[in-house]
Amino acid sequence: MKDWEKNVRTVVPYVPGEQPKEKNIMKLNTNENPYPPAPGVAEVLETFDADRLRLYPDPLAADLTDALADFYHVDRNQVFAGVGSDDVLAMIFLTFFNSRKPVLFPDITYSFYDVWAEMLRIPYEQIPLDHDFFIIPEDYKKENGGIIFPNPNAPTGRLMELSQIEEIIQANPGVMVVVDEAYIDFGGVSALPLVDRYDNVIVVQTFSKSRSMAGSRIGYAISNPCVIKYLNDVKYSFNSYTMDSVTIALGVAAVKDKEYFEKTVQKIIQTREWTKEQLRALGFLFADSQSNFIFARHPKVPGPQLFQALKEEKIFVRRFGKPERIADYLRITIGTDEQMQKLVKFLKTYLMEQET
Amino acid sequence: MKDWEKNVRTVVPYVPGEQPKEKNIMKLNTNENPYPPAPGVAEVLETFDADRLRLYPDPLAADLTDALADFYHVDRNQVFAGVGSDDVLAMIFLTFFNSRKPVLFPDITYSFYDVWAEMLRIPYEQIPLDHDFFIIPEDYKKENGGIIFPNPNAPTGRLMELSQIEEIIQANPGVMVVVDEAYIDFGGVSALPLVDRYDNVIVVQTFSKSRSMAGSRIGYAISNPCVIKYLNDVKYSFNSYTMDSVTIALGVAAVKDKEYFEKTVQKIIQTREWTKEQLRALGFLFADSQSNFIFARHPKVPGPQLFQALKEEKIFVRRFGKPERIADYLRITIGTDEQMQKLVKFLKTYLMEQET
Numbered sequence: 279m280k281d282w283e284k285n286v287r288t289v290v291p292y293v294p295g296e297q298p299k300e301k302n303i304m305k306l307n308t309n310e311n312p313y314p315p316a317p318g319v320a321e322v323l324e325t326f327d328a329d330r331l332r333l334y335p336d337p338l339a340a341d342l343t344d345a346l347a348d349f350y351h352v353d354r355n356q357v358f359a360g361v362g363s364d365d366v367l368a369m370i371f372l373t374f375f376n377s378r379k380p381v382l383f384p385d386i387t388y389s390f391y392d393v394w395a396e397m398l399r400i401p402y403e404q405i406p407l408d409h410d411f412f413i414i415p416e417d418y419k420k421e422n423g424g425i426i427f428p429n430p431n432a433p434t435g436r437l438m439e440l441s442q443i444e445e446i447i448q449a450n451p452g453v454m455v456v457v458d459e460a461y462i463d464f465g466g467v468s469a470l471p472l473v474d475r476y477d478n479v480i481v482v483q484t485f486s487k488s489r490s491m492a493g494s495r496i497g498y499a500i501s502n503p504c505v506i507k508y509l510n511d512v513k514y515s516f517n518s519y520t521m522d523s524v525t526i527a528l529g530v531a532a533v534k535d536k537e538y539f540e541k542t543v544q545k546i547i548q549t550r551e552w553t554k555e556q557l558r559a560l561g562f563l564f565a566d567s568q569s570n571f572i573f574a575r576h577p578k579v580p581g582p583q584l585f586q587a588l589k590e591e592k593i594f595v596r597r598f599g600k601p602e603r604i605a606d607y608l609r610i611t612i613g614t615d616e617q618m619q620k621l622v623k624f625l626k627t628y629l630m631e632q633e634t
Numbered sequence: 635m636k637d638w639e640k641n642v643r644t645v646v647p648y649v650p651g652e653q654p655k656e657k658n659i660m661k662l663n664t665n666e667n668p669y670p671p672a673p674g675v676a677e678v679l680e681t682f683d684a685d686r687l688r689l690y691p692d693p694l695a696a697d698l699t700d701a702l703a704d705f706y707h708v709d710r711n712q713v714f715a716g717v718g719s720d721d722v723l724a725m726i727f728l729t730f731f732n733s734r735k736p737v738l739f740p741d742i743t744y745s746f747y748d749v750w751a752e753m754l755r756i757p758y759e760q761i762p763l764d765h766d767f768f769i770i771p772e773d774y775k776k777e778n779g780g781i782i783f784p785n786p787n788a789p790t791g792r793l794m795e796l797s798q799i800e801e802i803i804q805a806n807p808g809v810m811v812v813v814d815e816a817y818i819d820f821g822g823v824s825a826l827p828l829v830d831r832y833d834n835v836i837v838v839q840t841f842s843k844s845r846s847m848a849g850s851r852i853g854y855a856i857s858n859p860c861v862i863k864y865l866n867d868v869k870y871s872f873n874s875y876t877m878d879s880v881t882i883a884l885g886v887a888a889v890k891d892k893e894y895f896e897k898t899v900q901k902i903i904q905t906r907e908w909t910k911e912q913l914r915a916l917g918f919l920f921a922d923s924q925s926n927f928i929f930a931r932h933p934k935v936p937g938p939q940l941f942q943a944l945k946e947e948k949i950f951v952r953r954f955g956k957p958e959r960i961a962d963y964l965r966i967t968i969g970t971d972e973q974m975q976k977l978v979k980f981l982k983t984y985l986m987e988q989e990t
Binding site for chain 1: 669671807884
């Protein structure tokens with residue numbers, strides 16, 4: 279060990295889902311949208327004046343926060359934009375979880391939460407989901423330094439009732455409660471109205487799933503202006519210009535096309551419901567998902583084996599392995615109808631082969 | 635104060651230079667390049683397939699780090715890319731300045747250093763420049779938790795000899811020494827060769843100045859593979875996908891056009907040298923700048939007054955105010971020949987009016 283290594287913040291980093299370079303694979307492993315972004319996005323790319331790039335972008339990304347404010351009927355000073363919801367969530371951990379009491383989140387959840395907490399040396403406690411993968415509001419009524427959970431939860435897909443979220447917020451007026459709604463557009467009810475009723479709530483959403491723009495890195499938080507001001511202050515102490523000019527313009531084009539957004543989201547919901555029926559018929563077990571993925575296991579085939587069989591068929595899904603009780607589960611992203619038909623067809627054949 | 639505000643990390647944020655919305659202004663306040671990015675950048679924008687945006691980008695931004703590795707004749711695992719050099723520097727503060735001893739940097743320097751230190755609760759000491767705005771290597775030979783300085787320094791424009799930088803590195807084998815080379819292409823000699831000779835050096839550069847891409851937010855660090863690995867681990871604990879797909883492709887196009895890069899940089903150097911002569915003739919005092927700006931004061935006109943007069947003429951420059959000994963200085967970005975002629979013409983007339 280070199281002397282300078284004593285000053286290094288060593289961490290166990292988050293491991294994102296594989297981004298295979300191969301063509302001709304069916305990529306159902308990182309919950310990407312199978313449809314292209316709104317047509318206006320392509321238009322902005324074609325017509326964007328490259329000369330503008332010599333100038334710094336608007337550090338507030340006001341065009342984007344304005345477009346989001348319009349879409350969600352809130353004030354522009356209630357919106358914070360960042361480089362994907364991971365950037366937004368990292369800023370939230372840094373800004374609002376500055377406490378010696380543990381931050382609470384589920385034991386089975388987005389696997390970045392404990393990474394942020396570890397990296398920022400924030401104490402935390404992982405609260406077990408119940409045996410059906412439900413979050414129990416009662417468990418979040420103990421002393422803590424903040425609360426965060428996805429709704430629907432990932433990777434389970436389980437949706438929580440708004441009344442239960444409100445119960446958690448009401449029980450915790452002294453800390454920030456963060457509702458991570460990466461998948462909310464696929465059938466959930468957003469906690470956005472609660473932002474008006476409680477001053478300690480932040481709702482976080484992303485362009486990566488329902489808006490087909492994972493490649494653009496756009497996430498946002500909505501809360502009251504005071505919370506957004508605290509968040510902007512920390513952002514301005516970290517990196518003033520996070521959103522590049524092209525991405526701001528692309529994001530605006532996407533938000534403005536509400537019709538396309540609703541159409542593609544509805545299509546994915548339909549495909550998901552069809553896929554659920556098929557998987558159920560094949561004997562798969564899964565929590566009822568309200569997201570763009572299904573978290574399922576088959577009682578007769580271990581998770582690692584099925585994962586490998588799919589990979590050999592060039593179908594990439596995601597498997598977490600930890601904790602033990604999800605070791606047999608695969609998280610399967612909802613793709614196009616054609617992709618899901620192909621998946622189901624392969625599973626049918628594969629499971630039949632296992633029986634014989 | 636609300637209860638949840640007790641857990642808030644309160645900070646005094648960095649204040650970036652103004653990005654005025656008005657047209658018809660001469661923007662010489664944030665050291666942007668007056669020339670457009672390389673022509674290949676516009677081509678990539680026009681031809682980029684929007685459908686790719688539905689997929690996550692390559693978290694390593696390998697196309698970009700490969701292009702940079704080629705350009706600088708280093709290995710790809712020696713390059714780290716981020717959302718502007720501010721993102722890269724924030725990650726470096728987080729990763730390598732994890733010590734209870736003070737990080738050292740000049741008292742007059744990039745005004746984000748103390749903001750990062752304050753935000754991350756890192757102790758620091760600001761070492762005074764000498765009366766001619768030079769960094770004195772001898773002053774950096776005391777116990778510390780890390781060292782960072784820009785070369786050329788900002789906002790003074792003063793370049794340090796490579797031998798002096800080496801002297802600082804040699805005296806501090808137990809900590810990381812970061813050379814922030816945002817302006818190095820405008821006449822300085824990069825510390826890059828020192829990365830091969832010492833294991834505790836990081837060189838940071840940006841696309842915002844010499845590559846005309848402030849709007850794209852691209853910065854990078856070059857060091858040995860071990861240092862880059864530590865940096866990537868922390869980055870993967872903060873935000874895995876920081877570089878969006880479009881920006882990666884635009885950055886690659888810019889790096890590949892070495893000829894255009896060299897041509898525009900040379901042009902700015904010529905314009906700067908012409909501007910120096912003119913300002914000198916008008917009685918301005920300034921340190922000899924090797925960057926794309928000149929940090930100057932006029933002995934007969936207070937800084938705030940001149941700043942205001944220029945602003946009324948729609949010429950935006952930058953003034954820092956603090957510390958006291960730079961209160962009369964203005965930092966003037968080098969624009970096109972036409973812009974500099976207009977600036978000089980106005981200053982000539984204005985100074986004559988003051989005399990009478």
